[in-house]
Amino acid sequence: MNYSLHLAFVCLSLFTERMCIQGSQFNVEVGRSDKLSLPGFENLTAGYNKFLRPNFGGEPVQIALTLDIASISSISESNMDYTATIYLRQRWMDQRLVFEGNKSFTLDARLVEFLWVPDTYIVESKKSFLHEVTVGNRLIRLFSNGTVLYALRITTTVACNMDLSKYPMDTQTCKLQLESWGYDGNDVEFTWLRGNDSVRGLEHLRLAQYTIERYFTLVTRSQQETGNYTRLVLQFELRRNVLYFILETYVPSTFLVVLSWVSFWISLDSVPARTCIGDNKGSRRSQYY
Ligand SMILES: *[C@@H]1O[C@H](CO)[C@@H](O)[C@H](O)[C@H]1NC(C)=O
Ligand SMILES: *[C@@H]1O[C@H](CO)[C@@H](O)[C@H](O)[C@H]1NC(C)=O
Ligand SMILES: *[C@@H]1O[C@H](CO)[C@@H](O)[C@H](O)[C@H]1NC(C)=O
Ligand SMILES: *[C@@H]1O[C@H](CO)[C@@H](O)[C@H](O)[C@H]1NC(C)=O
Numbered sequence: 001m002n003y004s005l006h007l008a009f010v011c012l013s014l015f016t017e018r019m020c021i022q023g024s025q026f027n028v029e030v031g032r033s034d035k036l037s038l039p040g041f042e043n044l045t046a047g048y049n050k051f052l053r054p055n056f057g058g059e060p061v062q063i064a065l066t067l068d069i070a071s072i073s074s075i076s077e078s079n080m081d082y083t084a085t086i087y088l089r090q091r092w093m094d095q096r097l098v099f100e101g102n103k104s105f106t107l108d109a110r111l112v113e114f115l116w117v118p119d120t121y122i123v124e125s126k127k128s129f130l131h132e133v134t135v136g137n138r139l140i141r142l143f144s145n146g147t148v149l150y151a152l153r154i155t156t157t158v159a160c161n162m163d164l165s166k167y168p169m170d171t172q173t174c175k176l177q178l179e180s181w182g183y184d185g186n187d188v189e190f191t192w193l194r195g196n197d198s199v200r201g202l203e204h205l206r207l208a209q210y211t212i213e214r215y216f217t218l219v220t221r222s223q224q225e226t227g228n229y230t231r232l233v234l235q236f237e238l239r240r241n242v243l244y245f246i247l248e249t250y251v252p253s254t255f256l257v258v259l260s261w262v263s264f265w266i267s268l269d270s271v272p273a274r275t276c277i278g279d280n281k282g283s284r285r286s287q288y289y
């Protein structure tokens, strides 16, 4: 126990020291500090190259994902998209980062620069950003068995094809799809860590216009010119709240129409009452008669 704690401490201090050197001597040191700044002393000499994926040239890396949906802030029929804030967590094994003991440690997010991380992207996203306040909202945690946990907080606007033929009594199916940008199925395999339970937060969402009817996760393959990629899909169904629609749209417009009839109910002779509600046409007409 003591031993493993000590080891972790050395690794960390090694990290910070290297970071300082890195800070003062920029590019020159990048190659060397990459090699030296990672835990697992024996394996360090073998060299860690962040540009090479784990098991380079061998088995594909298995990347297990989980998602937390923090919010879905706008669902737009005119743009056919939705905006969501998600916590994206990816786990994979990097044998090069194995170290002794059973401690895990969380690293400063800026050290992501020194590790290999998957090039996951959100298919059909129109724009996305990583939250940067107060620092980049990223997390890196290393486990002694070589597991790396990499978490991000992202806000993204994703296209969603909507069928509005039954509007406003419609149910829309939207998707959130994740795929590797560059590594095809021979290099990177994506999986959901816990099947349908990998996604959390959707049950607790409160949307003004919609109710989330159901959701599930899928793993599909996408065939592209550059290769066959594994694609993770979260599919969810949104049912429009008709009550909201009646209250927000139908009731106010009905009132407006009814209000416009008021002038017809006022007797033709009461000119002052008509001018009062601005029915100029009516009052002019009463002058003719
Ligand atoms: C690892 O954890 C197990 C159980 O959590 C404990 O029994 C064992 O002593 C730990 N090993 C080390 C090297 O700390
Ligand atoms: C170095 O990596 C190998 C696997 O490639 C692993 O079995 C070994 O335990 C690692 N050494 C250390 C000190 O972590
Ligand atoms: C590695 O360790 C973590 C934390 O102890 C554990 O959750 C994970 O299942 C382990 N992975 C493997 C492949 O043993
Ligand atoms: C996830 O849910 C869908 C729909 O409810 C179901 O068809 C599918 O088998 C489930 N998948 C798993 C891995 O449980």
Ligand SMILES: *[C@@H]1O[C@H](CO)[C@@H](O)[C@H](O)[C@H]1NC(C)=O
Binding pocket: 223, 226, 227, 228
């Ligand atoms: C992708 O998969 C299809 C069918 O499964 C296969 O015909 C094709 O050759 C594959 N493409 C690549 C680049 O592996």
